[in-house]
Amino acid sequence: MPERIFDGSKLRDRRVIARKSQTSVAEDIGVRTNQVSKWETNQATPPQERLPGIARAVDADLDELFPRLGPPDLIDLRCDAGMTRADTTEFTKTRSAMAVRSAEEGKRPLSEEHELALSKAYGVTLAELRAAQKRSFGYDVPVVAPLRVVPAPEDRLPDDRVIADRIAYVRDEVYGGDLPSDAEIASAGNRKSGRPLLTEDLVRALREGTQTQMSEEVLDALALALNLPPVYMHTSDPQIARLVVSAQVVRNRYTIRAARGGESGIPEAARAELADFISDTMAEILGPETGGTK
Structure with missing residues (x-):
């Protein structure tokens, strides 16, 4: 999984440029102020699904603030949508996220119904989602x-x-x-x-x-x-x-x-x-x- 690169000092610089306080950023993303402080000093790293919200909070482009070195897999697409596995059940209409987890771990591909639902939820095309799924299964697939x-x-x-x-x-x-x-x-x-x-x-x-x-x-x-x-x-x-x-x-x-x-x-x-x-x-x-x- 080519996770996005997090740099706390870069986040701090972008927040200062946006003229926002740690408190206002914390309120925007629903965390405590001291959590933002820990991120900016690299004492802690936010989960990947938090990064889109953090980028929006400081008026930054996600790819610019937190770049990714490689094309996304299924986990990356979900995180870029700011979603946890549990959040996906709202779109797959299932009681658990087991199907999503199995696909993300390269064990069992998503059904076509779930592919369609998740491509809409993640804001990507069906071709992009299927390419990401192939990467989750270990295939080297170029960006669609x-x-x-x-x-x-x-x-x-x-x-x-x-x-x-x-x-x-x-x-x-x-x-x-x-x-x-x-x-x-x-x-x-x-x-x-x-x-x-x-x-x-x-x-x-x-x-x-x-x-x-x-x-x-x-x-x-x-x-x-x-x-x-x-x-x-x-x-x-x-x-x-x-x-x-x-x-x-x-x-x-x-x-x-x-x-x-x-x-x-x-x-x-x-x-x-x-x-x-x-x-x-x-x-x-x-x-x-x-x-x-x-």
Whole structure:
């Protein structure tokens, strides 16, 4: 667990800058004044779940005041939300925090229901929570790139990094943190779109966020180069974007298994049932058609 680094003298300096007394800070976080004094003189260290409240009390950024050297695991996410294990039962709707404890200790993963509940409680995405859970089980998982909403063209800002964020999300979720080279992406996009729309320099600029706006044709080619439908680069709904990426991840896994002969034994009836299930599920997610061209 990469705990946040606590430095009492740094806390004291930040409190002085904020022009707050030890008493006012103590009142804000619900402890006695002498407890704050012990923290500032490094005679005691506050529990990790106290740190968010302490940072707010002295008007400081949590990451700046108490940095963490490494990506978070489940315990870190809970503590960053200012919650104890006992607090989680309010969200998991259970009598005890045993399920949370088992997941935090790398013994048994959370159920999907608890994953959804805790991701909301902790203020993180489901992908971020699942990545943290993998770390709790000992896996080395990179930080999940946040998937931002693509605003309408008239609402976009010059410094918008939405395209770069979408590329980074695909890199982490689909490619395991290692994208093809910029030249390879450009070549694949041009080949699949049938037009010379991408260059190595342009792909690099989009990936690094120095180029923030592009024509629809270029975004289409970029999506195709990453083996995704163009909607991924155009949708303003992050849930749809996540769905596209998740579908590609599953597709990749089954492609590998099929290449190894692992899926050859699926009965035709089972295939048909699975196809119907996926079709019905997608229809429920996307909703009824509203007319117009596809």
